[in-house]
Amino acid sequence: MLALPTLLASLELTIPNLALPAISQDLSLSSAQSLWIIDIYGFLLAGSLITMGTLGDRIGRRRLLMVGSAVFGVASVLAAYSTSAEMLIATRALLGVAGATLMPAALSLAATLFRDARQRTVAISVVIASVAGGTAIGPLIGGWFLQHFWWGAVFLIAAPVSVLVIALAPLLLPEHREEALGRMDVVSAGLSLAAVLVLIYGLKHMAVNGLDIVSIAAIVTGLLIGAWFVRRQHRSDPLIDLRLFRSPAFSVSLGTLLFGVFVLFGANFFLAQYLQLVFGLSPLHAGLWTVPSACGVIVGSTLAPMLTRRARPGFVVGAGLALSAAGFGMLIPVTPGSGLPLLVLGSTVISLGLGPMMTLTTDLVVGSAPPERAGEASALSETAPELGGALGIAILGTIGVAVYRSEVTSTVPLGLPEDAVRSAEETLGGAVSAAERLPAPVGDLLLTAARTAFTEGLHLIAAISAVVLLATAALVSVMLRHVRPAKESG
Structure with missing residues (x-):
């Protein structure tokens, strides 16, 4: 059960790459729009992980998994029927935020569901294997769908999996939340998102364009925001316990x-x-x-x-x-x-x-x-x-x-x-x-x-x-x- 949502998130990392030529032809994409369609999912996924992981501790990890799966499914349908580059970029961004709920929720549920250390290790190995499995089968599934259907079909793959997760989670997974934790520090959540987004953007820009002024500015800004985030975690109820x-x-x-x-x-x-x-x-x-x-x-x-x-x-x-x-x-x-x-x-x-x-x-x-x-x-x-x-x-x-x-x-x-x-x-x-x-x-x-x-x-x-x-x-x-x-x- 815990392998399904992680498989879902990893498929989204690989399948759209194959569909990009067809999308570009249908929506008349510019080179910049093509890059954003591919990159925006990973950017928002990485930037939202810390916030979503700590949110699950507070509102319930099963609830977070179900809400994230529902949003992921809806966003997948919207992506499949996108009528413009801007709409597809926006829905891919929403997919990234929803995807950030899936892996932390699955891993934290594995930690609480399997108290025995050996069983926990096996459960986590299955979750990690499902990520690799999604990477392996993504190009094969995507290639088959593109050969038989239009490009939007590669996004629709996620919809039935999302429905399955929502249906099975209440039956197979116990809810777990921590009442003792206080309210989420919204400022810290924003800082963590900004730090990771800006830093990864700078690194990816450097990979394509070399160490220019844009990449240097982004990396330095990301590090400074990260330092501000770390300093704020010394509060009494931090987003991340530095201990x-x-x-x-x-x-x-x-x-x-x-x-x-x-x-x-x-x-x-x-x-x-x-x-x-x-x-x-x-x-x-x-x-x-x-x-x-x-x-x-x-x-x-x-x-x-x-x-x-x-x-x-x-x-x-x-x-x-x-x-x-x-x-x-x-x-x-x-x-x-x-x-x-x-x-x-x-x-x-x-x-x-x-x-x-x-x-x-x-x-x-x-x-x-x-x-x-x-x-x-x-x-x-x-x-x-x-x-x-x-x-x-x-x-x-x-x-x-x-x-x-x-x-x-x-x-x-x-x-x-x-x-x-x-x-x-x-x-x-x-x-x-x-x-x-x-x-x-x-x-x-x-x-x-x-x-x-x-x-x-x-x-x-x-x-x-x-x-x-x-x-x-x-x-x-x-x-x-x-x-x-x-x-x-x-």
Whole structure:
């Protein structure tokens, strides 16, 4: 039951990407409107998590799940029948706010429903696996619906799932709320929303445009608002109890989640382009080749509870991170001509190692918080990966693009038209488009140079990611070595 709403939220992250070309043609989207349709959901989802998690502690976690599911279903129908870009952007924003209720409510209900530590770990592993499952099946479901129906059908998928959650929740899930908590601090809620929104916007802007004045201003503003938010939490009834961070299990687990997703999203940002622009796969075929990687997360997360019966969580997480580092090592020999099997294998090993990390660190974050703070702990366990993903795309993406531009500038064939050179030096996609407009021999030379340059960027990102994961593995193994597995708790 708890897996349904998280599956719902993760589907919304992937399916609209496939529908964007059809939406763009039907609604005559500008490039800016296309970006906002995709990004606004993630922005509002990340920015609303803390507020929604703490709201569930106060009004009831089952109630929050049901209200959020109802809003999600209604917004999905509105999105499906949107008649303008502005309407679709607005409904996607509403979907993001509604989606922010689903994961914290599901995780906090798991923490209160399963008091036994081992059962809680299994429940959380199922929730994490459902997120990965949504990522895996999203492109497949979306592709099938787009092949048989109009683009709005991809949004309607959420409506029956929402109805099912609303119908089953009162029958299967107990209500839980904390009467002792005071009124919600509305100012803190606004500050948390603003800080996360502005910071992630700045990071995403940096990933696309580099470190310009807009990205610097947004990042600095987000950090300043965040500092104001933290200072306000020293009040008597805070939105987030800062004493939670005194627990190494809580703080180290949050940091591990951030760094793990940092490398995952940074690599995936390049791998998705690599499959399409280097290996020349269609979006659907590229999506199919990413299924093994998503399945790796599912397998790793579901294996985590069994692994902790034999070893302490810190060692299991550390071993998983080391395995993921080895997966990144497999990406370093990848070449444009013959690297597809190795690329898929490496990305699958990466995901397989990160699966236990996602389950066990989330479990430690939720489990180390007192029951009355389960909602806010669950929200923080989701906000950390959101920030980590944005940081990964911004920092690792910027590094990879810088390597690409440096390499392609020195290897681009001489005598090309100036506009072709400019396009090739900007992005690999620009190089592919420019090569298509050139005579075959010259276009092939340009394409080879651009793909080789992009591969050099991928190799450096893989090496950096492996080092980050090995360092994090060592830190986790040391800092969490005293945390006992579930069978020894209590």
